[in-house]
Amino acid sequence: MRIILDRIKYSRETKKDILFDNPYSYGKVNINNEKCNGCSKCIGECIVGAISIKDGKAIIDHDKCIYCGNCTQICDKAALEMVHDCKFCTLEQAGNELKQKIYKKFKRSLVLRSVDTGSCNACMLELAATQNTYYDISRFGVKFAASPRHSDGIVVTGPVTINMREALIKTYNAMPEPRLVIAVGACSLDGGIFKDGYGSVGKLGDIIPVDLYIPGCPPSPQAIVYGLLKLVDRI
Amino acid sequence: MEIELLKEELNILNSKLEIQIKNNNELYINTTSNEVKAVVELLLSKFKITFVGQFCSQKQIFTINIILSNRSQGYFIIVRYDTTDELVSLQDITYQGHLFEREIADLYGIKIIGGKDTRNIVKHEVWQKDVFPLRKEYAFGSKIKPANEADEYQFKKVSGSGGYQIPVGPVHAGIIEPGHFRFSAIGEPIENLEIRLMYKHKGIEKICENIDANKLNLVFERIAGESSAAYAECYALLVEKLMKWEISNEVKALRVVLLELERIYNYLDDIAGICVDVAYSYPAKRFNYFSEMIHQLCERVTGSRFSRNAIVPGGININFTSKHKDDILHTLGSIEKRLNNIIQATLSSVSFLDRIESTGVLYNKTATKLILTGVVGRASDIRYDVRKSFPYEIYKEIKTKANAELSGGVCERYNLKITEIKDAFEFIRKALSLIQADIPRTKKEVVIQEGNEAYAAVETVKGELVVYGQAGKNNMWNRIYFKTPSFTNWNGLTYAVSGEIVPDFPLCNKSFNMSYAENDR
Numbered sequence: 001m002r003i004i005l006d007r008i009k010y011s012r013e014t015k016k017d018i019l020f021d022n023p024y025s026y027g028k029v030n031i032n033n034e035k036c037n038g039c040s041k042c043i044g045e046c047i048v049g050a051i052s053i054k055d056g057k058a059i060i061d062h063d064k065c066i067y068c069g070n071c072t073q074i075c076d077k078a079a080l081e082m083v084h085d086c087k088f089c090t091l092e093q094a095g096n097e098l099k100q101k102i103y104k105k106f107k108r109s110l111v112l113r114s115v116d117t118g119s120c121n122a123c124m125l126e127l128a129a130t131q132n133t134y135y136d137i138s139r140f141g142v143k144f145a146a147s148p149r150h151s152d153g154i155v156v157t158g159p160v161t162i163n164m165r166e167a168l169i170k171t172y173n174a175m176p177e178p179r180l181v182i183a184v185g186a187c188s189l190d191g192g193i194f195k196d197g198y199g200s201v202g203k204l205g206d207i208i209p210v211d212l213y214i215p216g217c218p219p220s221p222q223a224i225v226y227g228l229l230k231l232v233d234r235i
Numbered sequence: 236m237e238i239e240l241l242k243e244e245l246n247i248l249n250s251k252l253e254i255q256i257k258n259n260n261e262l263y264i265n266t267t268s269n270e271v272k273a274v275v276e277l278l279l280s281k282f283k284i285t286f287v288g289q290f291c292s293q294k295q296i297f298t299i300n301i302i303l304s305n306r307s308q309g310y311f312i313i314v315r316y317d318t319t320d321e322l323v324s325l326q327d328i329t330y331q332g333h334l335f336e337r338e339i340a341d342l343y344g345i346k347i348i349g350g351k352d353t354r355n356i357v358k359h360e361v362w363q364k365d366v367f368p369l370r371k372e373y374a375f376g377s378k379i380k381p382a383n384e385a386d387e388y389q390f391k392k393v394s395g396s397g398g399y400q401i402p403v404g405p406v407h408a409g410i411i412e413p414g415h416f417r418f419s420a421i422g423e424p425i426e427n428l429e430i431r432l433m434y435k436h437k438g439i440e441k442i443c444e445n446i447d448a449n450k451l452n453l454v455f456e457r458i459a460g461e462s463s464a465a466y467a468e469c470y471a472l473l474v475e476k477l478m479k480w481e482i483s484n485e486v487k488a489l490r491v492v493l494l495e496l497e498r499i500y501n502y503l504d505d506i507a508g509i510c511v512d513v514a515y516s517y518p519a520k521r522f523n524y525f526s527e528m529i530h531q532l533c534e535r536v537t538g539s540r541f542s543r544n545a546i547v548p549g550g551i552n553i554n555f556t557s558k559h560k561d562d563i564l565h566t567l568g569s570i571e572k573r574l575n576n577i578i579q580a581t582l583s584s585v586s587f588l589d590r591i592e593s594t595g596v597l598y599n600k601t602a603t604k605l606i607l608t609g610v611v612g613r614a615s616d617i618r619y620d621v622r623k624s625f626p627y628e629i630y631k632e633i634k635t636k637a638n639a640e641l642s643g644g645v646c647e648r649y650n651l652k653i654t655e656i657k658d659a660f661e662f663i664r665k666a667l668s669l670i671q672a673d674i675p676r677t678k679k680e681v682v683i684q685e686g687n688e689a690y691a692a693v694e695t696v697k698g699e700l701v702v703y704g705q706a707g708k709n710n711m712w713n714r715i716y717f718k719t720p721s722f723t724n725w726n727g728l729t730y731a732v733s734g735e736i737v738p739d740f741p742l743c744n745k746s747f748n749m750s751y752a753e754n755d756r
Contacts, residue, residue, distance in 0.1 A: 003577075005576075010573065073676075121751070123460070128410045129527060134527045146409065162379045166361065197437040197438035198438040199437040200438075
């Protein structure tokens with residue numbers, strides 16, 4: 001009875017426009033080249049070494065950035081600025097040919113398998129959050145399967161640790177072809193903040209080919225949904 | 236017994252011990268490998284002292300540190316002795332001592348003397364044989380190479396007719412972290428469950444030794460994503476204890492707000508998980524929705540859905556205005572009534588209660604021996620909460636008693652999590668009432684002095700987190716050790732499920748909901 005009343009009173013809570021602009025989220029750090037004088041203060045502040053100086057101006061490697069925002073605070077010229085838009089992943093990882101193949105095969109639905117190879121669990125929580133009633137990713141045909149045999153691709157979160165390496169390769173090989181690999185989160189691509197740990201074995205790309213990288217630490221559910229929809233060419 | 240009294244008492248009992256009090260609530264006892272067992276046994280049996288953990292640190296030679304705590308008075312006792320390559324096993328006086336000893340043996344190459352369980356824990360089969368990565372000689376940045384040289388892990392076996400094993404993992408069916416469960420079952424009921432973890436071991440303790448103390452809060456936050464704020468808080472407490480910084484009451488209150496928001500969304504996810512595993516999906520989906528609302532609230536207040544990079548040593552890294560305050564009060568107010576309604580709906584559903592009542596019972600006696608902490612311990616009537624025993628920030632004024640339940644089943648853990656959510660609502664309101672003005676961003680530079688050491692404790696959503704920090708050269712730490720709550724709490728699950736049927740395991744597991752990431756580090 002309570003449940004029926006609750007349902008009537010609050011009706012549905014799913015966000016219709018899932019890719020709405022969220023002014024509070026974090027996003028890319030942009031550098032204003034006119035203001036930047038190359039003082040290199042921001043380099044010392046960056047924990048993952050994503051910032052370097054080229055021709056007297058700072059540049060940021062967005063594959064490494066963990067979006068903590070410390071560099072924007074230290075800059076006294078206010079040359080670094082964080083854009084509040086989490087939807088910025090690109091499909092550069094996948095080649096053109098593969099892209100066509102993906103679009104053709106997976107346009108209507110995508111069944112994924114999640115493999116955590118050493119993340120801090122935040123990416124996993126955000127992946128799980130894409131399935132809640134607010135984002136409801138399943139309405140776009142994206143589902144998470146229980147077995148790699150039933151899936152079109154795997155979602156890898158976290159740096160690949162030595163103890164998980166074999167399990168990752170086995171899961172990958174258990175999938176039928178063509179198969180996708182989606183790296184979620186800053187440390188999934190090259191180890192990120194855990195890059196120098198003795199337990200992480202190195203780049204994910206050296207072990208299995210990566211098709212899509214969704215940046216963020218952790219990427220918000222919106223960013224994940226955006227990446228997946230982009231992958232199947234729905235945006 | 237108060238800390239000074241204990242010091243005097245110990246001096247009378249054994250005049251050879253070197254005893255020292257540091258940072259007001261840490262009692263350091265230096266002893267030798269011959270005497271350590273007698274000293275620990277004396278402390279555990281004669282004084283009301285609890286075993287917390289054990290770890291190794293290295294200067295020229297190795298030092299084994301045994302952490303004990305007095306929960307009623309709120310202080311730590313650290314018994315330590317120097318050794319070159321052997322440690323004295325405490326496995327026969329502490330039930331979970333083997334975990335800590337095996338970890339030391341794997342990472343430092345120190346032999347366990349007199350211990351029954353000496354299997355590898357961190358070292359999986361794929362490791363090289365003679366690498367000890369936490370030793371100072373092992374260069375930072377070098378990697379363990381896959382070589383398949385380590386000994387094979389021996390699981391407990393159940394044999395005889397009708398006995399069989401079910402291996403599960405490390406990759407689980409669902410969006411969960413990796414870990415291996417080995418069920419031994421006879422017929423339907425689980426006879427024995429063995430949990431093998433450390434699949435996610437990245438070597439964070441080594442990373443912490445090689446990062447500037449000013450940036451380390453970012454690494455702390457990434458040890459366990461779900462308790463990001465609690466880990467950042469623990470780092471802040473550790474640094475503030477060493478630097479003797481005083482924090483203003485308003486900042487303290489704001490930190491409590493962030494910590495309690497974290498507690499709310501975690502416990503909402505937990506109780507949603509319990510509902511999912513009972514196949515009661517409507518409340519589960521609503522709880523997940525409320526948790527999403529809290530995540531979004533955190534994002535509006537701190538810029539991160541997990542309150543990351545907000546709590547920093549010496550202050551707070553966000554500009555907090557009255558607009559944020561109203562936002563928090565409004566959001567909490569908008570979900571509170573509806574949440575209570577749905578909780579009532581679950582608790583009045585007979586089929587739901589039938590599944591959770593007297594399932595996965597963990598008796599108080601077992602839980603006490605396993606030194607369980609957090610919700611898991613309190614559900615089995617261990618009245619211990621770090622917020623009460625080692626009060627930090629403004630918990631001294633607002634946290635008056637540790638919530639507890641009696642019989643330690645899934646239902647008790649479910650109820651306790653609900654109580655904690657309700658408490659969190661209250662704490663946030665109390666804390667916000669202390670914040671009258673806007674709080675500007677304050678961040679101080681951390682300069683740690685070589686040789687200083689301290690312990691800090693925080694109640695995360697999973698239980699008691701104790702962090703040890705020893706300052707080293709170049710404004711870096713010489714040793715950071717985490718005694719994470721999941722490290723000891725995981726074994727509680729093995730006792731809770733024994734005798735239950737295999738299909739009830741997910742339910743029991745979800746009611747514990749321990750973190751793999753913080754256990755593996």
